[in-house]
Amino acid sequence: MSDMTTSSSGWAPNANGARRRRTDKLxxxxxxxxxxxxxxxxxxxxxTLLSRGVTGLSAAALMKPxxxxxxxxxxxxxxxxxxxxxxxxxxxxxxLGLGCGIYLSEYGNRQNRFASCVxxxxxxxxxxxxxxxxxxxxxILVAPFGHFSAFAGSVALAILAVPIIVRTTxxxxxxxxxxxxxxxxxxxxxxxxxxxxxxxxxxxxxxxTGILLALARVSGETAPLLFTSLGNQxxxxxxxxxxxSLPVTIYQYAGASYEDWVQLAWAGALxxxxxxxxxxxxxxxxxxxx
Amino acid sequence: xxxxxxxxxxxxxxPETREKRSRADTAFQAxxxxxxxxxxxxxxxxxxxxxxxxxxxxxxxxxxxxxxxVWNPVANDYxxxxxLFGTIVSTLIGVLIAMPLAFGTAFxxxxxxxxxxxxxxxxAVQLLAAVPSIIFGMWGxxxxxxxxxxxxxxxxxxxxxxxxxxxxxxxxxPFGTGLMTAGIVLAMMIAPFMTAVMxxxxxxxxGMLxxxxxxxxxxxxxxxxxxxxxxxxxxxxxxxxxxxxxxxxxxxxxTFVIGNVTSVGWSxxxxxxxxxxxxxxxxxxxxxxxxxxSSLLALGFILMLLSFASLSLARMLRKDRK
Numbered sequence: 001m002s003d004m005t006t007s008s009s010g011w012a013p014n015a016n017g018a019r020r021r022r023t024d025k026l027x028x029x030x031x032x033x034x035x036x037x038x039x040x041x042x043x044x045x046x047x048t049l050l051s052r053g054v055t056g057l058s059a060a061a062l063m064k065p066x067x068x069x070x071x072x073x074x075x076x077x078x079x080x081x082x083x084x085x086x087x088x089x090x091x092x093x094x095x096l097g098l099g100c101g102i103y104l105s106e107y108g109n110r111q112n113r114f115a116s117c118v119x120x121x122x123x124x125x126x127x128x129x130x131x132x133x134x135x136x137x138x139x140i141l142v143a144p145f146g147h148f149s150a151f152a153g154s155v156a157l158a159i160l161a162v163p164i165i166v167r168t169t170x171x172x173x174x175x176x177x178x179x180x181x182x183x184x185x186x187x188x189x190x191x192x193x194x195x196x197x198x199x200x201x202x203x204x205x206x207x208x209t210g211i212l213l214a215l216a217r218v219s220g221e222t223a224p225l226l227f228t229s230l231g232n233q234x235x236x237x238x239x240x241x242x243x244x245s246l247p248v249t250i251y252q253y254a255g256a257s258y259e260d261w262v263q264l265a266w267a268g269a270l271x272x273x274x275x276x277x278x279x280x281x282x283x284x285x286x287x288x289x290x
Numbered sequence: 291x292x293x294x295x296x297x298x299x300x301x302x303x304x305p306e307t308r309e310k311r312s313r314a315d316t317a318f319q320a321x322x323x324x325x326x327x328x329x330x331x332x333x334x335x336x337x338x339x340x341x342x343x344x345x346x347x348x349x350x351x352x353x354x355x356x357x358x359x360v361w362n363p364v365a366n367d368y369x370x371x372x373x374l375f376g377t378i379v380s381t382l383i384g385v386l387i388a389m390p391l392a393f394g395t396a397f398x399x400x401x402x403x404x405x406x407x408x409x410x411x412x413x414a415v416q417l418l419a420a421v422p423s424i425i426f427g428m429w430g431x432x433x434x435x436x437x438x439x440x441x442x443x444x445x446x447x448x449x450x451x452x453x454x455x456x457x458x459x460x461x462x463x464p465f466g467t468g469l470m471t472a473g474i475v476l477a478m479m480i481a482p483f484m485t486a487v488m489x490x491x492x493x494x495x496x497g498m499l500x501x502x503x504x505x506x507x508x509x510x511x512x513x514x515x516x517x518x519x520x521x522x523x524x525x526x527x528x529x530x531x532x533x534x535x536x537x538x539x540x541x542x543x544x545t546f547v548i549g550n551v552t553s554v555g556w557s558x559x560x561x562x563x564x565x566x567x568x569x570x571x572x573x574x575x576x577x578x579x580x581x582x583x584s585s586l587l588a589l590g591f592i593l594m595l596l597s598f599a600s601l602s603l604a605r606m607l608r609k610d611r612k
Contacts, residue, residue: 024509028402034394035403035411038485041478042418045429052432099325107319118326120605121333127532127601128336128594129539131566135573135590136336139343143578159332166329190311192318220422223541223566227573247424251542254428265428273425280420284413 046273053270056263066233066244069258075268077235081244082272084237085150085229086219089157094211097162098200101169101207106195108170119170126163133159134224142228150236150243153229157221161214168210172203209283216279220272222247246272337594344588346581355588361552363572368585370592372552376469376562377593380544381537383473383558384480388537389530391477392484399485400492401510401518412489419482427546430475435547439466443559462560467549470558475543480533487532491525492518528607535600539593541566565593 060074067073100118108115133156141152176199184194200207225231230242231252246268253265347368348355358369395415399408443464450456462468495518503513519526549561550571563571569586576583 020509020512024511027397027511027514031394031398031402034391035398035415037391038395038418038478038482039411039414042414042421044433045418045421045425048429048433049425096325096328099322100329103319103322103326107323114323115326118330121330123605124598124601125329125333127535127539127597128333129541129566129597131539131541131569132336132340132590132594135343135569135587136339138573139339139587140335162329162332191315195318216420220424222422222424223570226570247422247542250424250428254431254546269425269428272422276420276422277417280417284416 049266049270049273052263052266054267056260056267057270061264061267065235066249066264069256069261072260073264075246075249075264075271077232078244078246078249078268079271081150081229081232081236082219082246084239085154085157085225085243085245086215088151088154088239089161089218090211090215092154092158093161093165093214096158097165097210097214098169098207100162100166102173102195102200104166104170105173106191106199122163122166125159126167129223130160130221131223131226134227137224138227147240148228148230148242149240150229151239153225153243153245154239156224156228157218160221160224161218164214164217165207165210168213169203169207172206172210173199175206176202205286209287212279212283216276216283219279220247220276222251226251337591340587340591340594344584344591346584347588350581350584355585356592359554361568363582366581368582370565370585370589372554373563373565373568373589374592375554376472376548377538377564377566377596379558380469380472380476380548380562380564381534383469384476384537385530385534387474387477388481388484388533391481392488392529392533393526395481395485396488396492397514400489401514415482415485418478419486422542423479423540424542424546426475426479427543430471430543431546434471434474435466437466438468438471438559439464442470446559458556459558461555461557464559465549465561467547467561468557468559469548469562472544472548472562472564473558475547476537476540479540479543480536483536484529484533487529488522488526491522491529494525495521524607528604531600531604531607535597535604538600539566539597541570545570565589 060072062074062079063076064072064074065077066075100122104115104119104122108119110116137152137156137159141155142148173195180198180202181194184198185191189198225245225248229245229248231248232242232244236243250265250268250272253261253268256262256265351358351369355368356370356374359371360367360369361372362368395411399412399415403411443460443466446460447464450460499517499521500513503517508516544564545567548563548567550563550567551561552563552568553560554562569590572582573586576586
C-alpha cells in the first residue's frame, strides 16, 4: 500500500490525456503481440507435430515393437512401456501424496514445525530439476543392483508426481468448511473417519484433478527415465529389467540419421503431446462443470 | 456429498470403546505422518546423495572445481565452469525474453481482452505450459535452429560484424545451435508458466483499487503501470524467479538445441553446454566409480543448490507480501 501512495503522489490522471491514450494504445498493441507470440508458438508446435507426425502414425507403428533402422519397426513396446511405468508411478505416488496432503491439512497447523518442514520440502521437490531425480534414483535403485529397471523408472516418476498430489490434496482439503468437520465430530465420528469419509469425499473432484495433472506432468518426462529404465529395443514386461518408454524413444530416435526413425520419433511425439493435452483439457472441462 | 453426513450415524453407532477409537486415530495420524516423513526423507536423500557422490570431485579439485574452465574426459580433468556458464547465460537470456512476454500476455488477458477471447487464449497459454519439455526440444531443433542458422545469424553477421562489442557476441559459424537458441526455447517454455502466475497475482488485487483508478480517469495502461504493478511487484518477481528455477534445470529442451560443446566465450551464437545437458549426455558413458561420474554428480549438486536458492528466494518474496 505504501507503494501506491508514493506512486500516486506524482500522478495526475487528467494531465496529458492524448499522450496517455497513445501510451495505452501502444501498450495494448504490445500486450496483444506478446499473447499472439505465445499462441503462435503453440500453433507452430501443434502444426509441426501434426504435419510430421501423422505420416509416421500408421497401424504398423502402433502394433509393432521397435526395430533396427529400415526394418519397419514400430512403437508398440514403447507405448506399453510408458503406460506401465506411468501407472506404476501413480500407484506409488497417489497413496503417498494423499497421506502427506491429509497430514498437512488436518494436522499441520502453523505451530507444527514438522509440517512446515514437509511443506517446504514438497515445494522444493516440485521444482527440483527432473534430471536430478533421475540421478538420485540411479544411485539408490540402479547402481546397487547393477542393472537398469522399469521399477526404478517408475520410482523416479513417482518422486515427480508426489509433490503435485500433495499440493492439490492439501489445498482442496483446506477448502472443506470447518462446519463439516464439526458436524462429523458432533455425530461421534472419529477423526480419521471424518477426514476420510467426509472431507476427502467432498474434496474428491479437486483431489482427482491433482492426480490427473500429476499424470499429465509425468507422462512426458524424459530426463528421469534416461538413467533408470534406460529404454529397450524389445518387448519386456519385467519390472526388473530395462523397459522402453515413449519419451526416451523419441529422444533416441529424433537425433538419429535414419529417416524412418526420425519419422517414428515424430509419431511418438504427437502421441505423447496429444495424450498430455487431452488430460489437461479434460481436467479443465470437468473443473468448469464442477 | 450431501448424503455423507446423513449416513454417518449408523456407521459410527457401532459401539466402540473410547480407547479403541483413540487408538485408531493415533494409527491414522501415524500413517499420514509417515507419508510426510517419506517425502521429507526423499529430498534429504536427494541432496545428500548428490553431495556424497560428488565428494570425490570436490576432493580432487577442491572447491575451485566450481570455477575451473576445463572439461576433458581424455585427460580426466574436470571443472564446472563451462556448463555452469552455459546454464546461467541461457537461463538469463530465457528469463529476459520470457519476462516481457509473460507480463504483456498477463496484462492483455486481465485488462484488455474480451472475456471470451481471454478464456480461449488463456487456455491456449495453459496448454502450452503443459507441453512436455522434450517436445519443445524437438520443435526447437527442427524449426528454431534452422531459422537461426539461415536467417538470424547471417543477418547479424552482415549488419553487426564491424560493430565493436557486438561482434564478439555474434561471433561464430552459423550452426543455429547455441546459447541464444537455447534461451529462446527456454523462454517459450517458461513464459506460459510465468503468465499463469502473474495472472493470478494481478487478479488477486482488490477490485476496488482498480475501479478507483478507472474512476479517476486512468487508462488501462495507467491502471496497470501505476496501480497493479506497484501492488503486485513482489508477486511478479516471484513468478520470474520461479520461471528461472525451471529454466535452470531444464534438460531435454536444451540438450536438443544448445550444441553441446563444453566451452566458455563471449559469443551467444556459439554451441555451449549446460549442467543438465552435460549430465544427460555424459552420464551414460561414465563408468561407475570414475572421477567423471563423480564430477557429474558434483555438477548435479551445484545445480541442486542453484535451484534451491531460486526457490527459497521466490518463497521469501511470497511471504513478504502476505
